[in-house]
Amino acid sequence: MKRDYYEVLGTDRNASSEDxxxxxxxxxxxxHPDVNPGDKDAAEKFKEINEAYQVLSDEEKRAAYDRFGHSAFERGGEGNYGGFGTDFDPFGDFSNFGDIFDFLFGGGTQYRRERRPRPTKGQDINVEVTLDFEEAAQGVxxxxxxxxxxxxxxCQGIGGKQRVTCPHCQGRGEVRHTQTSFFGSVVTARPCSYCQGRGWITEDTCPLCRGNGKVKAKRKIKVKIPAGVDSGHRLRVAGEGGAGENGGPxxxxxxxxEVRPHPILExxxxxxxxxxxxxxxxxxxxxxxxxxxxxxxEKIRIPAGTESGTSxxxxxxxxxxxQSGSRGDQIIRVKLRMPRRLTTEHRQTLEKLLELERVENNIDGNGDNRKQGRVFERLKETFTRPE
Ligand SMILES: [Zn+2]
Ligand SMILES: [Zn+2]
Incomplete structure (x- = not known):
C-alpha cells in the first residue's frame, strides 16, 4: 500500500510549495544514498521521498493527486499521467552528492548555460622610464x-587561411547535453571545445602565429611626458597594450x-x-x-634683520x-653660517662687537629692543665702513 505523499514529506495538505x-x-x-551507503531502507525511503516531491512540486500533478489520490498516476487510472515510469532508476543519475542539489530544486526543465568566450580587453603593459631632473621639469x-x-x-587574427563552420557544434559555439531524470530534464549548454565556443575553426593553420591569431611583437613608441612629472607618477597610453580577445579592445x-634628483635643489x-x-x-x-x-x-635680496631659520x-x-600646469614655488631656507676659521681681523672686529654689546647691556640691564636696535646701527657702521 502506497503511503500518502503528504505524509511521506511530513507536510499537511495545505502546505505551500515553499514548505x-x-x-x-x-x-x-x-x-540520500551517498549519505547512507548500503542502507536499503534509506534507499527505499529516498525513492519514496522523490516520488512524493515529483508530484507535489508540480501544480498540475498535485491537483490531480489531491483529487484522485495515487490512482491519478496509475496506468488506466482517472488521471492522465500514465503512471511513473518503472523503467528508470532515480539513483542512476546521481553519482555525486553535490550534483543532486544543484539540480533537484529548480523543478521542471532547467537550462544551464556555461559562459561562452566574451570579448575581453587585451593585456595592460607596464614599462619604466627614468628621466633627468631637467627632462621632468620641462617635459620631454x-x-x-x-x-x-x-x-x-x-592571417588577421583568424589563425589560418579561412574560417569554416565548426563541424562539431554546427557553428553554434555550444554543445547541449540533455539529462532526463525523474525530476524533469536538465539541458546543459557548454562551449564547444572543438572551436573554443567561437562556432568556427580555421583551415590551413597560419605558419606565422601557428593558429593563435596573435604574435609577440617588439614595439617602440614615442610618449609625450608632461612637464612636472615626479617619481612614482604613472602615465597611461590608451590602447597601446596587448590585443584584445574575441573582438575586445x-x-x-x-x-x-622615475626622476633623478637635482644635484642641489630638493x-x-x-x-x-x-x-x-x-x-x-x-x-x-x-x-x-x-x-x-x-x-x-638668480640674484635675490636678503632683507636686513633676517633671522636664521626664516624661509x-x-x-x-x-x-x-x-595636471593643472600651475607652478609651485622655490623656497629658500635661510640659516646662519658659523665661521669655520677666523682671521685676526675677523677676531678683532668680533671682539669689538662683543665689547660694544657688553657696554650696552651693562647700561640697560638686559637691554630692550630699542637698545638692541642701536647696537645693530653701530654694527652696521662697523661693517659698512669703507676700507
Ligand atoms: Zn564548435
Ligand atoms: Zn596568423
Missing part, C-alpha cells in the same frame, strides 16, 4: 620600447616614471627647496646673493603641476 520544497530538501539530504618626448601581443598580420600601456611635490647659509652680518644688514634656480643662477618664498619658481 514542500523545504521538507523535501531536508529529507533528501537525510536519506621619450621613445619607449616594449613587447606586446599583436593581431597576426599574416586592446589593453593599455602604463609608463611608470623637490617636494611642485616646490623646490634650497638651503642658503648666510653670515651674521649678512643676516643683520641684509644683502644681495646669487642662488641656483631651475632657470639658472623666503619665490613664487612660481617651482615645477609645474603635470
Amino acid at each position: 514542500i520544497k523545504r521538507a523535501y530538501r531536508r529529507l533528501a539530504r537525510q536519506y 618626448e621619450k621613445e619607449i620600447s616594449f613587447s606586446r601581443l599583436e593581431v597576426c598580420s599574416e 586592446s589593453g593599455d600601456l602604463y609608463v611608470y616614471v 623637490r617636494k611635490g611642485s616646490d623646490l627647496y634650497y638651503d642658503l647659509e648666510l653670515s651674521y652680518p649678512q643676516l643683520v644688514l641684509g644683502d644681495e646673493v646669487e642662488i641656483p634656480t631651475l632657470r639658472g643662477p 623666503l618664498r619665490l613664487r612660481g619658481k617651482g615645477l609645474p603641476d603635470p
Whole structure:
C-alpha cells in the first residue's frame, strides 16, 4: 500500500510549495544514498521521498493527486499521467552528492548555460622610464620600447587561411547535453571545445602565429611626458597594450616614471627647496646673493634683520603641476653660517662687537629692543665702513 505523499514529506495538505520544497530538501539530504551507503531502507525511503516531491512540486500533478489520490498516476487510472515510469532508476543519475542539489530544486526543465568566450580587453603593459631632473621639469618626448601581443598580420587574427563552420557544434559555439531524470530534464549548454565556443575553426593553420591569431611583437613608441612629472607618477597610453580577445579592445600601456634628483635643489611635490647659509652680518644688514634656480643662477635680496631659520618664498619658481600646469614655488631656507676659521681681523672686529654689546647691556640691564636696535646701527657702521 502506497503511503500518502503528504505524509511521506511530513507536510499537511495545505502546505505551500515553499514548505514542500523545504521538507523535501531536508529529507533528501537525510536519506540520500551517498549519505547512507548500503542502507536499503534509506534507499527505499529516498525513492519514496522523490516520488512524493515529483508530484507535489508540480501544480498540475498535485491537483490531480489531491483529487484522485495515487490512482491519478496509475496506468488506466482517472488521471492522465500514465503512471511513473518503472523503467528508470532515480539513483542512476546521481553519482555525486553535490550534483543532486544543484539540480533537484529548480523543478521542471532547467537550462544551464556555461559562459561562452566574451570579448575581453587585451593585456595592460607596464614599462619604466627614468628621466633627468631637467627632462621632468620641462617635459620631454621619450621613445619607449616594449613587447606586446599583436593581431597576426599574416592571417588577421583568424589563425589560418579561412574560417569554416565548426563541424562539431554546427557553428553554434555550444554543445547541449540533455539529462532526463525523474525530476524533469536538465539541458546543459557548454562551449564547444572543438572551436573554443567561437562556432568556427580555421583551415590551413597560419605558419606565422601557428593558429593563435596573435604574435609577440617588439614595439617602440614615442610618449609625450608632461612637464612636472615626479617619481612614482604613472602615465597611461590608451590602447597601446596587448590585443584584445574575441573582438575586445586592446589593453593599455602604463609608463611608470622615475626622476633623478637635482644635484642641489630638493623637490617636494611642485616646490623646490634650497638651503642658503648666510653670515651674521649678512643676516643683520641684509644683502644681495646669487642662488641656483631651475632657470639658472638668480640674484635675490636678503632683507636686513633676517633671522636664521626664516624661509623666503619665490613664487612660481617651482615645477609645474603635470595636471593643472600651475607652478609651485622655490623656497629658500635661510640659516646662519658659523665661521669655520677666523682671521685676526675677523677676531678683532668680533671682539669689538662683543665689547660694544657688553657696554650696552651693562647700561640697560638686559637691554630692550630699542637698545638692541642701536647696537645693530653701530654694527652696521662697523661693517659698512669703507676700507
Ligand atoms: Zn564548435
Ligand atoms: Zn596568423
